[in-house]
Amino acid sequence: MDKLLAYKATVPATLPKLNYEYADLEPIISANLMSFHHGKHHQTYVNNLNTIYEQISAAQKENDVQKIAQLQSGLRFNLGGHINHWIYWDNLAPTKNGGGVFPDENSPLTKAIKEKWSSYENFINIFNTRTAAIQGSGWGWLGYDTVSKTLRMFELSNQEMPEWSNIVPLLTIDVWEHAYYLDYQNLRAKYLTEVWKIISWTEVEKRYIQAISG
Template sequence: MLSTKLSATVRPFVRKASGIGALRSKHTVPDLDYDYNELEPVISAKIMRLHHDKHHATYVANLNAAEEKVLAAQAKNDVAAQVALQPAVKFNAGGHVNHTIFWKNLIGEKNGGGQLHSSALKSAIEEQYGSLEKLSAQVNAKTAAIQGSGWGWLTFNPAIGRLDVITTANQDMASSVGHVPLLGIDAWEHAYYLDYNNVKADYFKNIWRVVNWKDVAGRYDDAVAKHNSLKN
């Protein structure tokens, strides 16, 4: 028997229809907080335009289309169709969420990219990994080991109440395995190939120069605060 329940990963992205033709708000591609060329020479304006305006936009368009089909299937009580649509919703929702985090995780060097200032996050990194350099080496090694496409992540792991380094395949979200994403590194070829060709190790090395640590530190503070509130 087919289950009528959507997976935990998919469920937040599908709004239950209240009737045929029920309205829903559509997902949109978020604007960048910086110009396309601000991340140069680490990431070129050409890649940023292609990545943001084409790849991310495609995930959003496909997510909206998949959601419309799910709502139509719900209205018809077509369980088989709802189940069949779950992979499309999961993949495109992941593409949308992961890239939305990615854009916020980046900032040009002239505007503070790569600078990790004193913060709770900096203290946690030094306590757990010894230094930012050692952390970045671990993230890069794990991300480079991905077979195919995926993401490297610095996360807050609520299960242990500490930072963690993980990878996810394709467009799977860190939240799908119970982690809170803090910093994501896109390991899909479209993120680097025009600039680095097949030398993705250089891309992984250089991207740390444009990490927006203020954004990452804010995500860490929020994750810790939520974790502590749930314990009390």
């Protein structure tokens, strides 16, 4: 769980370094889109988050409870923008590095996916249908429910985050327009079909094994 805990423990926040170059995800996601999405959009969340951290610190010193309360909405939104993107970048991989390749039949993740959805293909079809239907901006998620001890598919709007107390995030796909519009325009469904070609199932499997190990 060390890596998953690290997603929550970044004060001050810093833009995460990617495990690949911007151009490495082409042709699925262009270097141009990546430069905007990671280098500008995500950086803005980081900048905003650090500003809010400073404002909260100042308000605490002044014992200004009202100011602290006013900052909570912005804190949650920008923290969500930072953490959600960080998880998303880490569950992508260039095809030359194994992106899109499913774990083998003996993988604990494969067995769990098949038990719940019968196949990876069926899982992806259901995931895409649900995620494409998100109104406005949001994220499609696969998580491990630590209470029911099962995989769970769900969607969150805007920059809401999974409830970390009982959900371990395994995989997420960003369906804010800035995640795909430069390459796919208004064709969200096409983006969702293509992005699975660069999903790092190795990373998803690693998160799952960590999750079930407690």
